[in-house]
Amino acid sequence: MTTLVTGATGNTGRHVVAELVRRGEPVRALTRNPATAAGGLPAGVEVLAGTHTEPEGLDAALAGATRLHITVTAGLAEVGPELVRRAVDAGVRRITVLWGGFVGPVEQAVADSGVEWTRLEPQEFMSNTLTWAESVRTEGVVREPYDFPSALVHEADIAAVAAAALLDDGHAGRAYNLTGPEPLTPRERIAVLARTTGRDIAFVPITHEQALDRLIATGVSRADAEYVVGWYAAPSADSTTVVDTVERVTGRPARTFAQWATEHADRFR
Incomplete structure (x- = not known):
């Protein structure tokens, strides 16, 4: 099974990629510039050109992926629901979404997707x-x-919770406040x-x-x-x-x- 990570070279996305690789998960990293991104990502990661704000161009990236990590960024509100629809149609069955500070169109589309989802809510x-x-x-x-x-x-703690929600059972339908x-x-x-x-x-x-x-x-x-x-x-x-979500989910104290x-x-x- 493969996980597609959007925003894979961002402050949090790169940590999500690294944590999934550490746990032995095949990863596709979506980035606007694969040539410059590849050197900063772990060996073995499949680096693909694209952006989650243009979901119509992501059919190849989504093909065969069963898990998806979405980072809500500027410009995603309008097209995010389309990204979620295409992901579910392609066979994605588990989604984590790193919210944009409130439950907007993307976060709601994930919650309404019909597949397992977890919302990450770092303050x-x-x-x-x-x-x-x-x-x-x-x-x-x-x-x-x-x-x-x-x-x-710490952004690496956000990533560790994301990886747990993507790979482990028991996190579906949860909104995790992270501090x-x-x-x-x-x-x-x-x-x-x-x-x-x-x-x-x-x-x-x-x-x-x-x-x-x-x-x-x-x-x-x-x-x-x-x-x-x-x-x-x-x-x-x-x-x-302060809440203890990071420790409860990952089994170790927050950084x-x-x-x-x-x-x-x-x-x-």
Whole structure:
């Protein structure tokens, strides 16, 4: 049996591929640029050109696949239900979907698909911290509008839960809230990074509007920017409350932010 992983070179997708390979599962990795992706993926992975936002071109990728991992990304809401329909028609019988922050058209299509599904609901990725990397390297500062805690989860732990849901029984119909082992504010994360990298890093407050403008300047729509910055302005109880889902599903404790920082320290030096 084969698993097709969409977004296979993304922050989480590459970890899903690696975890499935570690568990002995044949994997097809879907990426826009196979030539550059192949070197960063485990040996033996079948790398295919394509994107899940163009499901009409994925018949060959879906042929013979019995499991599918979907990462909800920008542009997928409109075509995601078509991707799910084509996957089920092709013979996929188990789907994991990494949500986009709420239950939208893709997440609902997966739930209504008629096959086994599991929804992964991480509150915030530890890899979001990489947005600080350039300002830390060049200026030794982090600029954020708010300093509220977040129970960030390591992207490799998201992948480990995804692999368990794809390969093991007992996860069908579940929506898994995923967090790390502790809630941390930006200032607390900065302190961890400073210790790990051995350099001074300052927290510089900015306004809500400045945070919006910063995101919009990267090409994000104003509506999406307001959603993201608003999430930080008024974090939900789910985003700050630690749950033990990672440990219950994988059998080991969730990775800490200190572990993540050690793995990525060179990106901030």
